[in-house]
Amino acid sequence: MRRRLGLGFWLAASWIGLVLLAALLADLLPFPRYDETLAGPPQSGPSAAHPLGTDGLGRDVLSRVVYGARVSLGVGIGAVLLGLGIGAPLGILAGYRRKAADAVIMAVNDVAQAFPALVFALAVVAFAGASLRNVLIVLGVLGVPSWVRLIRGATLTFAEREFVLAARVLGTRDRRILWREIVPNVAVPAASYAFIGMAVVVVAEGSLAFLGLSVQAPQPTWGGLINEGRTLMETAPHVVLAPSVVMFLTVLSFNLVGDRLRAMTDVRESGLEPVRPAAAPALPAAPHPVHDVLLQVEELRTHFTTPRGLVKAVDGVSFTLERGKTLAIVGESGSGKSMLIRSILGLLPGTSVRGGHVYLSGDDLTAYGPAEMRSVLGLRLGTVFQDPMTALNPVRTIGAQVTEPLRVHLRMGRREARAEAVRLLASVGIPDPARMLRRYPHQLSGGMRQRVTIAMALSCRPDVLFADEPTTALDVTIQDQVLRLLHRLREERDMAVVLVSHDLSVVARWADEVIVMYAGKVVERGPAREVFARPRMPYTEALLQAAPRLTDPVHHRLRVIPGRPPDLVDLPPGCPFRARCPYARDRCATEPPPLFEDGPQHHQYACWFPRDPAPAEPGSTNDTAHTRADTGSTSDTTPTRPRPESTSGGAGPETVTGDAASGVESRGR
Amino acid sequence: MAGSGSAHLRPRDEVLLRVEDLVVEFPAGRGRTVRAVSGVSFDLARGETLGIVGESGCGKSSAARALVQLPPPRSGSVRLDGLELTALRGESLRRTRRRLQMIFQDPISSLNPRRRVREIVGEGPRVWNLPGDRVDEVLEAVGLDPATAAERRPHEFSGGQCQRISIARALILDPEVVICDEPVSALDVSVQAQILGLLEDLKARYRLTLVFIAHDLAVVKNVSDRILVMYLGKVCELAPSEALISRPAHPYTRALIASIPGGGLDLPPADQLITGEPPSPVDPPTGCRFRTRCPRAAARCAAEEPLIRQIGEDHWLACHYPAPPPSPTGTSTPTFTTTAPSITTSTPSITTVPASPPQPPRITTTTAIDVQATIDVTANATPGNATPGQRHSRPTPLPATPKPPTPHFHRHVHEGRRWRWR
Ligand SMILES: Nc1ncnc2c1ncn2[C@@H]1O[C@H](COP(=O)(O)OP(=O)(O)O)[C@@H](O)[C@H]1O
Ligand code: SF4
């Protein structure tokens, strides 16, 4: 559950603990007091009696370093706590209350932060006298503006989360919201910065001490020890080295601990960071014929080695795709749709291994090196992803980004590329394209951005366009526009489209072929109309019945697929859908079903006990809808499902098939 | 859409929540204003589910948050059971919070990552000094096993399970109204079906009144008795769900339906019904706000904002030039019973006798045991002729469009009538 902190963290934390303990227990430790002169011969090197040697006055250096830690760490911890004590309430107030409180606090804070800090420190210490207390207060107060800024920022990010809104809707009072909802979340980043802050203060105190502006002799501090030792550099370097090394290690440890804590702050990261392309090593593949088609994917596999075990994200996927056709890949999140696209494109993270082959017009892309692959990616394969912002550079104009592939891959001149970019943007339905070239991505709506990424993907006239959930982030009316556009461009340019979508109605309308994925495998494949009208695999059937349709009656009970997709780490043997399948029998638990094929349409399905290919019965929609209304269960923890014993599957599922079919008739239009 | 007006509101004593002329605005910097919600009115009868649909940015969530006064609306009225929420401040507002709860879109961000499920769900009772022993009960009601779930933290759950936890947190306070703001939009199809089924079950079990907000019309239709279509901060059309989907009159509603593959109506392709992109709510068009994308727009649409008027039984529209009703197609024709549904209620209810679409609907009044009277209100239902007075010819607040008499419908109506509140 927790992320691993790593050995470095524990070493650093132990060092801090050791120094802290030694400082606290210095009086009990068996060495001379720090000010006991001539405890040993002056300027003597390390020995059994004096592990770090002695200084010019014969005082024990170890003792002085340990006592010095009292001041250095004391000031470090004290100043941070002081700064936090003043800064945190102000920051939380500013971040949570916003409005006037925020404006006033932040205005004052900005002025304070503009102050030359070290000059201020020197002036105050020189004026008020160099004492431990004064140094601590000055360094503490100097940290306040940074703390206010940091805590306010952290508070803001959490105060805008919906759980804070939910707490207010519950009627929770502000004080409780602050303590229960905000402070625990702000505490983690605050703690991490506290360690980094301590490192800063220890260095600052050292600098003041070095200038003689900290605690006065004979009380040792690390900065003071280094200063004193300076004169003995030639004869007794250990006198200066010992405090330097200890201080260096301590500062390093504070920073390391702080950094690791900060990395932990994100309870969960999005996982959407783009993968760096890496040459994935190959899994062995069986011999196979290479067909004369545009795209042939043969037994493609992508496996990840994770701390929990082997993840088969894509497990033996094969298909062919011809020009002018759209292949849709559907499945729920985590079914491996995106990974399949990335495997085809060779855009995999380094922790993966890839097997199988991808042939583009007969050329095996899996044999290509990174440089060759890059040119294929730019020229022959285009990509459009769900979030257009990941494909667009926020600080460059649309014009710079659309013309780049034209200039790099097609070697167009500046003017020619501009003219072509205007043509491209116009072809994807962007009004006033010449003006659009000068704008930045953030000035565009989501739909417009997606049009721009489509224009970029099409700029070099690719043979295949890969679109991974291209309209999921868009509104329905815009989604329709973008899908129409993709369809029109496919016709005009005679390219092939691979469309990844979780939305079955989109797939039914725009795809020629469809692949249904489940747990990294193809579980059903065939012409879109055929698959949606007569699903053979129970998962496809269930998915179709789980999706609400406009033609269903109001308050229609949707089919519920109990449970969740299986954990890919320890996939049970047999059919991956078995635990959720109402038709599962003994054989499903032991033998994984292969892809069967029947009919003239090459309809394939991975199921031992497929649904009947019952013909659609026109006009049966409403009656059968109610029959199916009772077969679902609402809870994924207490599934109740029919377990028909006969091979035919019983009356219920048959009517279900007829219903799904007739419903799809209309949507397939 | 650009519709304003409150002709469609039902008499006050019939509704639990009544929202009138709601205006929500946000500063947009440089002295400009985002007009998120501009004069929206709607109401909810007890036990009813009102669906609100519209594209992102049309003001659905702003309206939802204004209902719970977080933040309070710029102007307008929100009455819960006669109590004016917008007039309340501080402690007196806080005391009403139990009665109105909310469920959010993002299942992850709506749960505090540092607290355990038991604390999250038990927060409500703790705030209200109620016994906290109902945590297990509500966790079970939303389909989670208290023994394994209660001591874990949100990140150990899937999106669907997090949404169940959010629902449990809202339910434990026994709210009267639950506002669901895109509760299934972040979920996969199969999980979405689970949560929609769960909401319907809980609605019956805990006698809830729901506001269900989503951008997906098919999802909204699945759970809603009536649907309100919004565009750029305005109301376009309001009708019982079946009527709205089968006889959409507003050009925007038609475009929404046509954009969904398999809508079941013989509409022209969506690109003939809507063009371009929504304008900025900072500078909305004059007159009808939909006119910049409307193929039917004429000069009057720019000059004059359409007012909400009645065009059929409980069917309300804000448009100067509505389209003729489309004809249903193919096998998916919604079938309407021509006989009155046998609804056993003590108050009369109304049924529209299906006629061929272009004809104005006839309205029949039936009672529990037999048909008492048949009133021809054809004239009232003619577009443009509706006046506020005619509202009272509708004797029941419940949705009364023709629906197939399903067992579900029966249950719904029964319970809707019988519910008595604390
Ligand atoms: N970098 C990675 N390391 C380990 N597993 C991964 C990685 N990326 C994806 N996966 C796993 O691969 C599976 C399929 O993921 P993905 O292709 O993103 O599915 P989809 O596109 O259907 O949402 C998931 O179980 C996911 O956890
Ligand atoms: S193989 Fe068995 S478990 Fe798998 S889908 Fe078919 S019937 Fe269900």
Ligand code: SF4
């Ligand atoms: S016809 Fe006129 S009033 Fe009606 S939606 Fe179009 S622009 Fe608005």
Ligand SMILES: [Mg+2]
């Ligand atoms: Mg994906």
